[in-house]
Amino acid sequence: MVDTVKAEDAAKKAEDTAKKSDNKAGRAEMTRLGIALLGGILVLNSYLSKLLFSSAVDVNARDLSAFIGALMLSLPIFWEAARDLVRGKVHMNELVALALVAAFASGDYRTAGAVAFFMLITITIEKRTAIGAEAAIEAVVRLTPRTARRIKDGKEEVIDALNDLHTGDVCRVRPGENFPADGVILSGVSTVNQATITGESLPADKNPGSEVFAGTQNLTGLVDFRVTRIGRDTTLGKVRNLIADAERSKLPIMRAIDNYVGYYTPTILMIAGLAWFITEKIDRVIAVLVMAVPAALVIATPSAVIAAIAAASRLGILIKDVSYIELAARIKAVVFDKTGTLTEGKLEVARLQPLDGVELADLLLVATTVEHHSNHPAAEAMRKLAKEAGIQWQDPEHYQEVAGKGVQATFSGQKCLVGRASWLREEGIDTAAMDKTLGEAEEEGLSVVSVARDGRCMGWIGLRDAIRPVSAEAIAMLKELGVTQCCMVTGDNDRVAQAVAAQIGITEVRSSCLPEEKEQYVRKLKQSGVNVAVVGDGVNDAPALAAGDLGIAMGAFGSDIAVQSASVALMNNDLRRIPFLIGLARKTRMLMNQNLAIGLGFIVVGVYFATLGHVTPVGAALLHSVSSLFVIFNSARLVRSGEAMDQQETTKG
Incomplete structure (x- = not known):
């Protein structure tokens, strides 16, 4: 009883720790969003006061509101840019940070605030997309319950499934609970929802001897099972590792983008420098820097790939x-x-062909009795048919397997043979009466087992591997x-x-x-x-x-x-x-090309018009956000791929 309480306490603590971690991440996201909204309100206040109350509101107060709001919005971006530089990497954060520094230096705090607001919202959306992928993996892990009901000395005890469960243990799973490990059913009959492993919509029937997997849900019956694999060795553990490895890997085009990103920032800085040299207008420099941020280009392929992996994993x-x-x-x-x-990889009896004067039941009885001790798939198929027909085979005498030829045994005092027709002929048995039908069976693609009793042919049994x-x-x-x-x-x-x-x-x-x-x-x-x-x-x-x-x-x-x-x-x-x-792969490739075209198109066209002065810094920030959202929502279309297949399986079931 004490051990049970300790296990429950340990599991509860582990669950509380996981919840605290989730809550911490959630609080960080809410804090970032709260800062963005508060800073946005202060910047908006400056804009509205200038527009509506230009004479009544002090200029310094208006600028102070814009400055505080812009600083609040810019600090997270400056922090990310500094971290990138410390790690020796140059990403899009540096371009945005330079644009904000230029805006602050020129005293245009409202522009700095508006640019930082749109950029921060875009970064938040992108982080939520990445966190969603990690959450999908975490959800897979949490399918495995943290406690298990182990049966020891005939008594049920609750233990910590992560630390105290071992292979060979016998556990009990009640209706509605998830299996804590992979194993084999010992007693009980139930249906199990194993969509998390196989991707199949319909539950699977489980009987004694059936295999069950960690993280799958027991739906109807009380079952006891013996643990065969635990932890990372379970099928669910392999699934989790495969999904994680896939998300860490990269397509060739993604690696190419990584290789050339180091040349991108200096190129944009040269374009911005030319814009400043020719026009001497800081707002155009800011617009060029903001418009050139390659966020949509960077997430073009990863967003499509993550959506494709999610859709594929859902279907197993x-x-x-x-x-x-x-x-x-x-x-x-x-x-x-x-x-x-x-x-199917399992033979089934497709045809019974007794000779004249031989009953179907006798043919099947002799065959299954002689094959009683055989583990050959043909023997399994014949026993299955005999069981369905209500024919009870017996334990033969003097059982002997002849490798590559067949089986012989004594049944009711008579020597019986089951195997190849050529072997029967070697044993001196006349097979002429069934040679014609044997040829027909071979033309039909059947695997044939011939049966003889007491030196005489009884007929043959044709088997087929079910398609x-x-x-x-x-x-x-x-x-x-x-x-x-x-x-x-x-x-x-x-x-x-x-x-x-x-x-x-x-x-x-x-x-x-x-x-x-x-x-x-x-x-x-x-x-x-x-x-x-x-x-x-x-x-x-x-x-x-x-x-x-x-x-x-x-x-x-x-x-x-x-x-x-x-x-x-x-x-x-x-x-x-x-x-x-x-x-799915072809759709993914098409969407990646579309995303790359969207991202590249926004940058090229945007930088061109920003250089000419047709796009303001705020407009550049807004267009940047729009391009990123275009890419994310375009990729999200892949997530629902395969839903029709799920619905078809459910309908057929």
Whole structure:
């Protein structure tokens, strides 16, 4: 009981600390905004008194109001500029600071105040945009509860989930609570909202043996689960790290801007110096400096990238580096693995073909009994069908697996064999009665298991790897996007591969491929001059994923190998995420170009007119704010990308 109270106190303190940190950041923002409003009122007071009460109000009082307001507004900008210089960097703050110094030196306090007001409001908006991205990561972290209900010696105790929870512990989660760690359900049945991990709108059913993830919400039932991963090792921890890494990374165009920003400020200073030399008017110098502040240009690409990452993460698409967004926009060929990617990776019984005089139930009973101890996917599929049909298989005698051929066992005193038809013939069993139907099965792309009892054929069972329901739709969407080649590479035989390809609309197939052959195929495709994306499960296809321009790991939750080998990790198996990703990347590239054009256009045109005297310093500050808002709101359009896909999934569910 004492330990429980201590854990609750520790968790409460940690939560209070996090809240205090948030409150501190919020207070700083409110203080900055309060200063801006108070200083703005004082500057506005000076403007209004001159306009409305020019004779009644003392000039010195009017100027004092403007000076105090301008100083209040300018100090945060001067502080930021000084910090940049101390760190050896030159950014937009220095240009604004120089403009304000020039305004103060000329005694034009109202102009200084108005310029500082608009600039401070713009900086606040930009900081809120950056803080919003950090808050999104923090929100992901806080999905993990700070306490856990551990079951020890049959008793439930509340512990600190951050410090006292260990792998192997058994925890209880009640309806409405979040899972504190990754684990496996031991008892209980429930539905779990795991949209934070997989991006799927619909909750998933969980039974004993099902895997659950930290940060997902238990909706309906009381469940006990065994902890398998904690802290940073959980799937949620990997998600958080991937999002953070992506936001820290930069596109090539962003790196280019960083490289040339050092030349920008001296160039603008020369233009301002020429304006002063030719016109000898300080207001034009101030207008040039303010108009040249490249805020819109600097945030043109980051704002679009952050919006794209947010939209992708919401649907369970984790991009390891933002440079992959630019690659995804140029993809013209997509290479798919078959098993586990285009198909479910789980065999299902597609056809039962008993010989004359043999009942379907007998065929299935013998097959499942002989395969009772086998872990082969074919055995799992047959047992599943038998269970659905109400057929109870038995424990066979003298069980033996023959590698690469099949299984033999004794059932009801009779020797039974289940495996390849060629193996049955090697054992002296006549398969002529089913050779014709076997040929038909192979043409249909079925994997066939033959069954014999007491030296006689009973028939065969055809199995098929179930195709994912959205595979054909995803291929069609890729073709609509202008992807010229959709290819499939697989280790399966050609007939099976061609049958799957025909059903989903793929025309280019490479079958019976070893991992190194898949890699060679991808490299050869790249040599033809197209950008290639490779889609696989991230484990068996690691060489091919690494060889492609863009590697996409399907169903990557919980898999370290998948995350490491691929450029992009899909946290669920919905293939429609791939065309969505390519479409999102192209929209992002288009918006970045638009933002750069807006930012550059405002600067070039603004500086030109400011030099001619057609733009005042206050007008320059206002135009600067407008350009930054244009860029931010233009990029924000990306955040809602994928909402239609969410709605479709919810409707279908």
